[in-house]
Amino acid sequence: MDFSIKFHEKTKHSAESVYGSTWSLDWDNRPFPFKVYPDLVPITLSEDYKIQEKSALDAISTNPEKSDKIRFNKQLLTTFLFFTGGISRVIKHPEHSFYMRTASATGALYPIELYVITQNFSDLENGVYHFSVGDFTLNQIRKGNYFKHLSNNCSESEIDVRSPLTLLYSSYAIRNSWKYRTRSYRHWFWDGGVMMANTIAIASAFNLQSKIITSFNDQALNKLCGLTDKQEAIIALISFNQDDIADLRTDKKNNFITNVPNIKLDSLKLAKKAYNFESIWDIHQKTSFLGREDLQKWNDDVNSCINFIxxxxxxxxxxxxxxxxxxxxxxxxxxxxxxxxxxxxxxxxxxxxxxxxxxxxxxxxxxxxxxxxxxxxxxxxxxxxxxxxxxxxxxxxxxxxxxxxxxxxxxxxxxxxxxxxxxxxxxxxxxxxxxxxxxxxxxxxxxxxxxxxxxxxxxxxxxxxxxxxxxxxxxxxxxxxxxxxxxxxxxxxxxxxxxxxxxxIPDYKTKAGKKLKPVYTREKITQELINHLT
Ligand SMILES: Cc1cc2nc3c(=O)[nH]c(=O)nc-3n(C[C@H](O)[C@H](O)[C@H](O)COP(=O)(O)O)c2cc1C
Structure with missing residues (x-):
């Protein structure tokens, strides 16, 4: 207990820590901005997608109490993925281009990856997927229905096993710690939170009930997404509920998979040197949940915090x-x-x-x-x-x-x-x-x-x-x-x-970002990452 308070104290900016520091950026070891799985077959996303028209302030400030009956398909998923973390502007630079995304991120490093768990989509197999931002595709991480497993590893009743979609947000640590070092642990949640603000507003525009879930078994969900220890970790999830699903399907009919073996997927390393900040993984470990007891306690604590919140x-x-x-x-x-x-x-x-x-x-x-x-x-x-x-x-x-x-x-x-x-x-x-x-x-x-x-x-x-x-x-x-x-x-x-x-008020006119066509193909992004590492 209080490990986090100590971490917070240690990562405070002060005149001494900022102006007295002799540390400088290692440009030669700058991490590549995209996670790449060279051997997975990219699954194309929809080309035609749009947020349902709604005044932004209404969407940002309201949370529907009940979801409209909506078809969950690739088009809707693409809308969520693009407007939460897609590339909307490219700033060309002689050395390398900057791929600016739909939600802001500290230092334009965009360290948050998105994973997707789907069920009963009309045009996408049930499974666990990774959103490949650079070539705007999905990578299938696992096949099958993992909603029961997801539900078992989150606080009770937070994830409806009938829910069609859950988005998982992970932090690929080196992408931000390269610049911000230990303090970058705070940025996991700043950058993730900024993206989640987009996601819940999009859900609201579609009249869909969404919920941000922070209480989960860390190890189980990292494993489900095939993440490498001390490289990347899930920080939170957003689930979308549909109360109106008429047929409460049984476990058997849905073939829920609850036995989740380890999976080894080759994604390319993003920087030449694999340096790590142990203090980041320490605080992450100290704030991790291991099992049902932790999840139950969290629920109880949330219910009783009403007195001081x-x-x-x-x-x-x-x-x-x-x-x-x-x-x-x-x-x-x-x-x-x-x-x-x-x-x-x-x-x-x-x-x-x-x-x-x-x-x-x-x-x-x-x-x-x-x-x-x-x-x-x-x-x-x-x-x-x-x-x-x-x-x-x-x-x-x-x-x-x-x-x-x-x-x-x-x-x-x-x-x-x-x-x-x-x-x-x-x-x-x-x-x-x-x-x-x-x-x-x-x-x-x-x-x-x-x-x-x-x-x-x-x-x-x-x-x-x-x-x-x-x-x-x-x-x-x-x-x-x-x-x-x-x-x-x-x-x-x-x-x-x-x-x-x-x-x-901005002192200039900015061109709006665009729903850009994919900036890379899988071959091109793989080659660019290999070049980046040599
Ligand atoms: C939580 C947060 C903290 C930020 N801190 C700074 C900052 O200290 N100085 C700065 O100039 N920009 C800061 N930014 C802005 C980002 O560095 C900038 O937005 C980045 O280039 C991404 O650009 P975009 O917002 O146009 O996508 C911050 C952004 C966020 C979300």
């Missing part, structure tokens, strides 16, 4: 702003891309509050007792919002109001808090998401460290989406941990920063 009010405010011009979700995701320069013009208060409200709306998950609760507190520096005095604020999630903590122009302080990055002082506002880590780790145990970081990632993703839905811009940022807490104290006493996002 923050409760929001139902989402009335969103509706009253429906006259504001809002992009639909598909356009929002394609338009999104981290803002590089912010215009020095104010944003309206209504839009600002709408972004905050939408981003802080409920997250369907197995770590919050209900959709209207949260572990997080929003602390904000307002730099330029119409009818709001500049200053530092605490945002009251329940009432969608701001309480002034300290008046003043804090642009310089914001830049300073964000590791001296001037860009963040030039935003209209910056939102820091804090939580009382000790309190939640004492209640739930070390596993809660993962979910606190993950909730930070999800809300950051929602802040990105909500800002772009209203045609503004956004950019995530890192921070000097203790300096942020100090800046917002005494209100923020004892709280730790999980994530931070600056929002504002």
């Amino acid at each position: 923050k409760i929001k009010k139902p989402n009335k405010i969103i509706k009253s702003f429906s006259q504001i011009d809002v992009l639909d979700l598909e356009k929002t995701i394609l338009q999104r891309g981290s803002t590089n320069r912010f215009k020095q013009e104010p944003i309206p208060k209504e839009s600002f509050l709408l972004i905050l409200k939408s981003a802080n709306s409920g997250i369907p998950s197995d770590f919050l007792p209900n959709n209207e609760s949260t572990f997080l507190d929003c602390y904000i520096n307002v730099h330029d919002v119409m009818d709001v005095d500049s200053g530092s604020y605490h945002y009251d999630i329940a009432n969608n109001t701001l309480s002034l903590l300290k008046p003043g122009n804090f642009r310089n302080e914001t830049s300073q808090l964000c590791l001296g990055q001037q860009l963040f002082g030039s935003t209209n506002a910056i939102i820091f998401l804090l939580t009382n880590l000790e309190k939640i780790v004492h209640h739930f145990g070390d596993r809660a460290y993962r979910v606190a970081q993950l909730e930070g990632g999800i809300v950051s993703g929602k802040l990105y989406l909500s800002s772009y839905a209203l045609k503004f811009g956004a950019r995530g940022t890192t921070f000097f941990d203790d300096e942020v807490t100090k800046f917002f104290s005494p209100h923020a006493n004892k709280k730790s920063v999980m994530t931070a996002v600056g929002i504002g």
Whole structure:
């Protein structure tokens, strides 16, 4: 217990750790951005896919209580995969191109891989698949129906054995630790959470009930996906439920597979040197669940945390702003891309509050007792919002109001808090998401460290989406941990920063991203990776 608190302390940014460091990037060992299985036969995805039209703010801020009856097929799966983690822009560079994806990631390293478990699709065999982003295909990892196995290895009743689809998010550690070293363990959940914000919004646009699942037997699911120990690990799942499945099929009819042998699949290594950060695998091990007892305890702890968790009010405010011009979700995701320069013009208060409200709306998950609760507190520096005095604020999630903590122009302080990055002082506002880590780790145990970081990632993703839905811009940022807490104290006493996002108006016109054709074939991506390693 408390191993995670120690890890958090050790990975804090301070002036000393950042400015006193002599460490530099090993460019020669830069990891390749795509996982490649050279010997698996690629299965093509759909070419024609689209998110059901829905105002992005509605999609981001609502979670359907019941799913519509929808056909699960390759087309729907392709929609989820592309808009969660597909390539929407290519930035050509003389040395190598950057393949920018539909959800943001720290340092554009995109370390999160997606796996898919399907059942009873009309045009895809039951099985476990890997989403190969570079050539936009699926790799079949296992054949057969694994829903019973999945259900057995998650908290009770979280995965309906009749569910047609589950997405699994893994972190391929070296892709991010190459740059961010031990602190990159936090990024597993930031980058994963940002992608999950897209997934749950897409589900909502289709009127599908989704749920983020963080309580699972780590070893069992890593093995199910054929992941290599100390290389890659599952961080969370999203399941999609369909209450209306008329025939409750029996185990026998569905031929559920519960005996899951080890599987050895050859994927190419991504970097020349296989260096590892043992401290990352240590914290991952210490926050792992091993069996049913852990899963049961998690359920009990979630039910009893209602006493200290923050409760929001139902989402009335969103509706009253429906006259504001809002992009639909598909356009929002394609338009999104981290803002590089912010215009020095104010944003309206209504839009600002709408972004905050939408981003802080409920997250369907197995770590919050209900959709209207949260572990997080929003602390904000307002730099330029119409009818709001500049200053530092605490945002009251329940009432969608701001309480002034300290008046003043804090642009310089914001830049300073964000590791001296001037860009963040030039935003209209910056939102820091804090939580009382000790309190939640004492209640739930070390596993809660993962979910606190993950909730930070999800809300950051929602802040990105909500800002772009209203045609503004956004950019995530890192921070000097203790300096942020100090800046917002005494209100923020004892709280730790999980994530931070600056929002504002982009000072340039950006071309929307596109549903690009696959940027590689399997042969080409394999060859490129081999070249990369020589
Ligand atoms: C959680 C998070 C933290 C980030 N931190 C920083 C940062 O400290 N400085 C910065 O310039 N960009 C930061 N970014 C932005 C990414 O580095 C940038 O988005 C990346 O190039 C990916 O581009 P995209 O968002 O256009 O896909 C962050 C993004 C996220 C999601």
